[in-house]
Amino acid sequence: MSSPTRVLVLNSGSSSLKYQLLDMRDSSRLAVGLVERIGEQTSRLKHTPAGGESRERGGAIADHDAALKAVAEELAKDGLGLDSTELAAIGHRVVHGGKSFTEPTVIDDAVLAEIERLIPVAPLHNPANLTGIRTARALRPDLPQVAVFDTAFHTTMPESAARYAIDVKTADEHRIRRYGFHGTSHAYVSRATAELLGKDPAETNVIVLHLGNGASASAVRGGRCVDTSMGLTPLEGLVMGTRSGDMDPAVIFHLMRVGGMSADEIDTLLNKKSGLTGLCGDNDMREIRRRVDEGDEQAELAFDIYIHRLKKYIGAYYAVLGRVDAVAFTAGVGENAAPVREAALAGLEELGLAVDGERNAVRGDEARLISPEGARVAVAVVPTDEELEIATQTYALVIGSGNHT
Template identity: 60%
Template structure:
C-alpha cells in the first residue's frame, strides 16, 4: 500500500506562513460560494478563533487572545494572509476579548462583512445527556449549557460567556453550539455506565461522556475518505494525543468506547493530567496528606501526567532531557507509552477486528518517536509501522504501516475548527 495523498478537505490550523500544517491556505479568498463560518473557542482565560470556508476547508484567518481577566497585559495574535499581528494590552473579560478580535478583523482583515459570515460555531466542552447533536443557540439552550457547569466547572461557564457576548456583538448571524461530548452519545450502556450505586449515578449525572469528540469524529471520517473505503465497514482506533489526550474505538463510524469519562481527567496519561488512577488515592491524600479536595483536584489536573513525573510537559524538551540521561524524563515517557499500549490492546479486544489505527493532534502528528514506541513489538497483532514512512512530522494524511501489515496505521492531522464550521453551517442552513 502506498501512502495516500491529501484530499481537498484536509487541514488543521493556520501557521504564520499562511499555509496550514495540512495545506489549508489562509487568506486565499475571503468570500466563497457558501460564505464563511466564524469558529469560537472560549476558554477560562483565552479565546481562540478561526474564520473558515466550510466547503473548501480553507482557513481564512485565525487568532488567539490569552490571559483574559488576569493581572498584567493580555497577549493577542491575529493571522491573515500569511502575516501575524500581535498586541499586548489588558483584557478584562470575554466581552473585551471578542471586541479586540472583531476589531482586528476590521483593522487587519479580512472584513467580516465582506467574508459573508453565515454562522458562528461555538465549541462547548460538555453537553451532558441533553445535547447529542449541534444545536442552534437560543436563550434556553444557553441556560442549559450553564446548568451543566457542575459537570465541567472549568469549561462550560467560559463557553457560555463566550456565546452570550458573541450573540450580543453579532446578533444577525445564527450561533450554533457544537459539543465535545456529542460523538460519544452512541456509547453502549456497558461502556458508558460506571459500577456505582445506580440511583446516585442517575441523580448526579455520573456516567462516561467522553471528550475530544469533534476530533475523533473528524479523523475517523477522514480516514475513510482518504482510504476510499466505506466508513460503515471500518473498525478504528483513534489516538488524539495533545496536551490533553484521549483514545476511542469507532465501529462503522459510531463510537463504542472512549478513554475520557465524566470529566477529561480519566484515561491516558496527559501533559499535566494523571489519567487513570485508583480512586482511593484521593481518599489517601485527603486523610493522610491533609490535602483538601481542591488541592487534590489541582494536583491531578495540573501537576500530574508527564509534567508531574518529569517537570516538563513539552515533548520536545522531554526528548532533550532523555537524550541527556534524565531518568525522570525517561520514566515519564515510558509511563505515557505504556498506558497508550494498554488502551490499544483493550480497544482491539472491544472491536474484535482493527482495520485502522490513527494518530492525531500535536503529539500524534509531530512525534515519530512516540508513534514508533506505541507500535513497537505489536507485529503479532498485525500492528506495525514502517520507519521511513513514520519519520518526521506529518502535515498530510499518511499511511505509516508497511504493506504487509493487517492493520493500516495512519497519521491524520485533525481539524476541529473545520469540523465545527461544517456542523454549524449545516444547522444554520436548516434552522
C-alpha cells in the same frame, strides 16, 4: 443579495481562544488566530489573515470577553469584522453537553442555561465556552450562534461502556456516567482515516488517539463511537499534559483523610499539577524528548508512564473492536512526536501493528500511512481539524434550518 457563506469558529480553552473564519463555499480559511495566556500579564494574540502577514499583540488580556473583542478588532482591520453581512453564523466548541445534546444546536437562553448547569463536570472548559458565547451574542445578537459539543459523538456508546459500576440510583441521581470528549476530533479523524484507506467509514473500525495537551483514545466501529477514554469529566483515561488520567479512586480518599487536602485542592492537583507536569515538571512533549535525549531519568520515566498507559488503551480498544482496520494518531503530540508513535506500538507486531521507521520520520500536514507496506492493520497520522468540522456542522445546521439571515 446572495446568502452569507462565512462562519466564524471559536474554540475557547481554559486560558486560550483559538479562532478561524471560513468561507463555506470552498471551506477556505480567511483568517486564523490564537489568543494565549488569557488572564495573565503576558497574554498574546496572533492573527493571520489568508495570504497576509501574521500580526501579534501583547499585553494583559483579562478574560475571554476581552479576548474575543480583541479578535473582532483584528478581523475588522482586514475588512472581516463581525459586523459583516457575509457572516452566516458563529460556531462554538462547547466541551460538555451532558446527555442533553447529541447534535449541533442553535444557542438560545435554555441552551445557555444547560451549558452553565454542566460547569461542575467541565470546570476548566465550560465557563470559557460560555463567556465566548455571551460575548459573541452581544456583538451579533441577530446571528445564529451554534454549539458543537465535544460529547456529542460519544452519545452512541453502549451503556456497558458508558456506565460506571457504582450504585445505579446514586449514579442516576447525579447523572454520573461516562460522556467522553474531543468528539469533534474523533469524528473527523475516524472519517478521514477511512478516506485515506479508500474505505467506506460505515465499514471501517478505527482506534483514534487524540494526543494534545488533553488526550483521549476512542474505539470507532463503522463511524460510531463504542468506547472512549475520558469519562464524566476530561480527567479520566490517558496521561495528559497536566492531568493524571486513570487512578485508583481511593487515592482521593487517602489524600483527604491522611493528606488533609480539600476536594478543591485535590481537583487542582489532578487536573493542573499531574500528568507529565506532575511527573517531570514539563508538559510539552518536545521538551520531554529533548531531556530524554540528554539522558534525564525523570523525563524518561514520565515518557515511559505516558507510553505504558497509551499502549494499554490500544490493547483494550483492539479487544473492544475485535477487528481493527486502522490506528490513527492525531493532535499536537500524535501528529508531531514520532518517538511517541513508535514506542506506543512497539512489540504489538503479533496484533498486526507496526510502524515503519522511515515513514514515521516524515513530517507533513497531510494524512499519511506510517505502517509498513502490506501491514494487516494500517497505522496513520491524520491531522485533526476541529475548526473545519465545527464550521461544517454549524453551516449545515444554519442552511438546513433556513435560520440564516
